[in-house]
Amino acid sequence: MNRRLFVVVLVQTLILLAMIGMRQWTLATGIPVILETQPIDPRSLFSGDYVRLNYKVSDLRLEELAGDRLFKRHDTVFVVLARDGESGGEYWKAVSVHRGRPHSGDGQAVIKGRVEYTGDTMWDAARSKAVEVKHLHVRYGIEDYFVQEGTGRALERPQQNEKVSIQVAVDRYGNAGIKAVLVNGRPKYVETLL
Numbered sequence: 001m002n003r004r005l006f007v008v009v010l011v012q013t014l015i016l017l018a019m020i021g022m023r024q025w026t027l028a029t030g031i032p033v034i035l036e037t038q039p040i041d042p043r044s045l046f047s048g049d050y051v052r053l054n055y056k057v058s059d060l061r062l063e064e065l066a067g068d069r070l071f072k073r074h075d076t077v078f079v080v081l082a083r084d085g086e087s088g089g090e091y092w093k094a095v096s097v098h099r100g101r102p103h104s105g106d107g108q109a110v111i112k113g114r115v116e117y118t119g120d121t122m123w124d125a126a127r128s129k130a131v132e133v134k135h136l137h138v139r140y141g142i143e144d145y146f147v148q149e150g151t152g153r154a155l156e157r158p159q160q161n162e163k164v165s166i167q168v169a170v171d172r173y174g175n176a177g178i179k180a181v182l183v184n185g186r187p188k189y190v191e192t193l194l
Contacts, residue, residue, distance in 0.1 A: 022175070023177055025171065026169055026170075026171040026175045026176070026177040027169045027177045027179055027191060028169075029169075029171055029172075030168075030169025030170045030171040030175075030176070030177065030179075031109040031169065031170050031171075032167055032168075032169055032179065033081055033092045033109050033111075033167070033168050033169075033170055033176075034090060034091055034092060034165050034166070034167050034168075034182070035055045035056065035057060035091065035092060035165065035166050035167075035168060036055065036056040036087070036091045036165055037053045037054065037055055037056075037164055037165055037166050050144050050145060050146040050147060051144070051145045051147060051181070052143060052144055053142070053143050053144070053145060053166060054143070055140070055142075055143075055166070056091070056093070057079060057081065057092070057093060057094045057111075057138075058137055058138050058139070058140070058143075059122070059135060059136075059137055060079070060094055060097055060135060060136045060137075060138060061122070061133050061134070061135050062097070062133075062134045062135060062136065063133060063134065065094055065095065065096050065097050066095065066096035067080075067096035067097045067098045067102070068097065068098050068099050069134075071097075071099070071115050071118055071136055072115065072118065073115055073116070073117055073118065074114060074115060075099065075114070075115045076099075076112065076113075076114055077097055077098065077099065077112070077113050077114070077115055077136070077138060078097070078098045078099075078100065078101045078102060078110050078111070078112055078113075078174055079094045079096070079097050079098075079110070079111050079112075079113060079138065080094070080095050080096045080097075080098070080102060080104055080108055080109075080110050081093065081094060081095070081108060081109045081110070081111055081170070082095045082105075082107060082108045083107060090165075090185070091165065092109070095108070097136065097138075101174065109170040110170070110174050111140055111168075111170050111174055111176050112140070112173070112174030112175060112176075113138035113139055113140040113141075114138065114139055115136050115137070115138055116137045116138065116139050117136075117137050118134070118135070118136050118137075119134070119135055119137075120132060120133070120134055120135075121133070122135050140176050141175075141176060142166070142168055142176050142177065142178050145166075145178055145181060145189075147181075147189060158183065161184075162183050162184055163183070163184055163185075164181065164182070164183055165182045165185070166178055166180070166181060166182065167179045167180040167181075167182060167187075177191070178191060179191050
């Protein structure tokens, strides 16, 4: 009986170590990419404060991107990112979206995500109305970030002169991990390697 318990504990420990190792490998070897965000701050009764992040690259208008056109909910997608010239190269933007992993060019990164939903209409804030456009909402696994108790509100509602962005590392398989939360381009929270 003790031998079985030992094997179960050993297997669980190895699985946990593998998960930690894969995340650390992504942070250590991934391409650093800065994504523009729109933070919202809910609270977890069990985990404290966390920031729920929505990225500009999460809402993809298919007519503006190269790549595939037919997607359905829960599909795995690969989004090619490149520096956004309109932001002065600070942020990265989506340039194409694919069902299978594409080759990326110089100065590009490929991030893997899952389609949360698709649609034919989308709210256009500039025009203050819904417009017809085929689009996807994609989750990349980097939408939640836990912060120290009592500090989430500062990221939820930044001051008028503050801009919150996220630096992520994207590894060669498309996996992403948050490296740092930036406020006005300066690190506020930084993930460190073990």
